[in-house]
Amino acid sequence: MxxxxxxxxxxxxxxxxxxxxxxxxxxxxxxxxxxxxxxxxxxxxxxxxxxxxxxxxxxxxxxxxxxxxxxxxxxxxxxxxxxxxxxxxxxxxxRSPHAAGRHGYYTELRIRQRMDPVTAAAMGRWTKSDLPDSVYAHAETDERAVREAIRTKRVHGEPPARTKRLK
Structure with missing residues (x-):
């Protein structure tokens, strides 16, 4: 499944x-x-x-x-x-057969394998490609990991190196 x-x-x-x-x-x-x-x-x-x-x-x-x-x-x-x-x-x-099968299948394709929603929905035989994202895809990262990723990444890159010392 x-x-x-x-x-x-x-x-x-x-x-x-x-x-x-x-x-x-x-x-x-x-x-x-x-x-x-x-x-x-x-x-x-x-x-x-x-x-x-x-x-x-x-x-x-x-x-x-x-x-x-x-x-x-x-x-x-x-x-x-x-x-x-x-x-x-x-x-x-x-996990119920539905959760293990349908939910697990779609989460694997969309979250872990990063497949586009149209292809993932077609492969799972969903008629509408927007339904599975709203029902079947489940996040796998906890909030702490997300917050840590935000805190550790520089948005604007490294500051420019200074060549002269300011007084």
């Missing part, structure tokens, strides 16, 4: 046939007004997805076995529960 900006519904829907690892891409189902489409992935993600063994989840209400899925979750509840457990075991703060 962090690498592709996909939504949780798109993530849990990925089936083995939706992976084209030779071309380093994943098929994401349509969501939020955007068509289903291929999304490029990194070499590292390719290796990660290649090493996963697809699992066949069950619908807990009906007991029916569902088609194989890459991550093996029947719905978002199963994924969210596993994420909570993983965060607890790793002693890290829990």
């Amino acid at each position: 962090f690498e592709t900006g996909c939504r949780i519904g798109q993530l849990i829907a990925i089936k083995p046939k939706d992976l084209d690892l030779d071309r380093k891409r994943v098929w994401l189902v349509a969501q939020k007004g955007h068509p289903a489409q291929w999304i490029q992935i990194s070499q590292g993600m390719k290796h990660t997805l290649f090493s996963l063994r697809p699992r066949q989840p069950k619908n807990r209400k009906t007991g029916k076995t569902l088609p194989y899925r890459v991550f093996g979750y029947a719905n978002r509840t199963g994924f969210t529960s596993a994420l909570r457990t993983a965060c607890k075991n790793a002693c890290v703060d829990y």
Whole structure:
């Protein structure tokens, strides 16, 4: 989710046939007004997805076995529960799938990688390029660091050197 900006519904829907690892891409189902489409992935993600063994989840209400899925979750509840457990075991703060995925994806592109807002919004499949900056980008510098940067930078450059001594 962090690498592709996909939504949780798109993530849990990925089936083995939706992976084209030779071309380093994943098929994401349509969501939020955007068509289903291929999304490029990194070499590292390719290796990660290649090493996963697809699992066949069950619908807990009906007991029916569902088609194989890459991550093996029947719905978002199963994924969210596993994420909570993983965060607890790793002693890290829990972030919802939306916060970790969509917010993390956009913050990475805009704040850390300094990508322009139009390209970042297009890559994350946002319709309007101004929405993500107002909702999804999060500052990462604390106020003290900002104040220190302001205090230590000279605005007008160095003062000119004096050649004569004044009386």
